Amino acid sequence: MSLSIIIVNYKSTRLVLDCLEHLYRGAEAREFEVLVVDNASGDDGRQVITSAFPRISWIGMSYNSGFARANNEGIRQATGDAILLLNGDTLPDATVIETCYRRLMASPYAAAGVQLLNADGTHQISGNYFMKGGLNYLLPLPYLGPLIKRAGEWFRVEAPHVADTDALIEVDWINGAFLMVRRSTIDQAGLLDEDFFLYAEEAEWCSRIRKTGRLCLYGDLKVVHLQGETANQTFGSDGKGYYNLYDRKGLQIMLSNFVRIRKQFGAGWFLVQLFFYLVEIPVFFCGVILSRLGKRPYRYSWTQCRNYCKNVGVVVSKTPVILRNKPYFYKVL
Template sequence: MQLSVIILNYNVRYFLELCVLSVQSAIENIDAEIIVVDNNSSDDSCKMMKERFPAVKLIENKENSGFPKGNNIGVAQAKGKYICILNPDTVVAEDTFVKVLAFAERQKKLGIVGVKLIDGAGKFLPESKRGIPTPWVAFTKIAALYKLFPKVKSFGKYYASHLNENQTGQVEILVGAFMVMQRDLYLEIGGFDEDCFMYSDDIDLSYMVLQKGKSNFYFHETTVIHYKGESTIKDETYMKRFQEAMNFFYKKHFKVSSLFSIFMKLGILFFSFVKMFQGKSQLKPEKEQYVLVSKNKELSIKLSEILKPEVDFVDLTIEKLTINLLLQYKGTVEIIFDNEFISFKECIKFMESAKNNKYTFKIMLKNSDFLIGSDNSNERGTIVKFGV
């Protein structure tokens, strides 16, 4: 078998359905398997998986054992030459794995391959490629020096600024939302360190791969949506675990002075507060126009009854899905993609081309009864249910 896709889920039932559907489309022409590991979700994630995806291997943990252990459990049952660690709040394009695996096969001393990630509004996520967060690099991040002095190379290491978002090349650290690597290498380094509950596990895994003399790569030729805000509610528990994760990484890999340790603790505390308040709900602008892109006129009528403002209809039997579709609309516009007629790749491409504060996006899954999406990467997404 060529590929095993490991998806660790915890209470994101609707995003999980979207993710698995996109992965199924992406592995149609690959000898591959999907393994969903559920960390004792209290929603109906497992029920949904059994009903909608009965052929997908489902592992039901009896407790929330954390990100590292949950993924290790999944990889232990994987059969593929390559594994993909994939967050459940992601959407892959139909050709994502074909492109990534072809790239991986061409590399010598391959470590981990990551891809270009965008949020639910189509905006590039800079954590798609990162450098080792040494104490100095972490300081430049915490102090926002990379923003204040963007042309100073030594300040841009945290987000691997030697590459722009549309350049493929070697990087040091990749994000756990999407990681492809050989299963044998994952097992050789022991997988994710289970002493870390979450948040620095991907940094640690990337670093351990580098220590084995392997090379990690950022691959820009395919784009994956990472809604991100679904992964965790950024509350006091998040802040505590984020601090613990950073302390874990520094204690494991770096020797620093007591004075610097105190400084880093203060920095981590400050950074944690910033991350926590980024996740607080913000006042959203009212949607002035909803636009359904589909071939189903009746669906726009049904959505108009639910969303209240009239939903405009773009008929794909007449028009093509291009940025020009938006030029006729003023104000804040929400684009609804009908997945029955629009591929995930087309959705992603359009989101990237139309990224703008005035545009938001939702996807309506085929054979489902809900719309789903997220307006930004700092808060949880929106799910709108309707009768089919």
């Protein structure tokens, strides 16, 4: 095999150790090139990780560069004819990785993923389809989101994600927790966009990869992903998924999603999405007031309403830069 695995680390030594421990349980892992890219963690992670796993290559960034830039540095230094972006909060099986690699290299596909699982064995969203204008990003809106979802169900709009699969299925983009790409594909599509700090970068990257070839999920191959563990530690947040719009993590999600919309779908769709996020502000305000008048438990707090408004305000302040689509590092931390 000629496979390079890139794991990005930021103050997550314990998670990376667990990831590598699961990886090296399989004899196949001896054939992998493993690169850990550290985003200036400033702790003893290098000593601890390299002492436990001397086979890996350690790449130190001089600052917290985020997901895209760190992976790009790993890709530049990797030697494999396929690259696997692997989250440090996964518990990978070397046999699964080897099987995915051999299938991908023997197939017509440009990139591949596997079925991600929660720690309890339930399925995570591992592959997705593009929705026009990225309209699925409206679903997390507190009050307008559920209305939009009901409207989509009424008109029988298909869900943009693959809930779970046990078979091979073609998708438009793959979860970046486990994303394997041919080196020849990267040469054509380019590296990840370094405007992104975290979130949405793999979706934008897959939109360019898809122009070079098809993407797929091997649903019978499973990998456990402790979703959100690293990001939650970094942002001091909680919860999983992408419906939290009320803290610094929510701001990074929101900002990255808007950047992706502008890059992939254009300025018009960016403005349409921003309109809905702005309309949500008075709706959110009224919804919180009305909830106080009823007897049901409060669904949202004034703090969430205030923080949502602040986060949208940041997006509005960045709108001229986003619309110009010039190089800019959209980093919240």
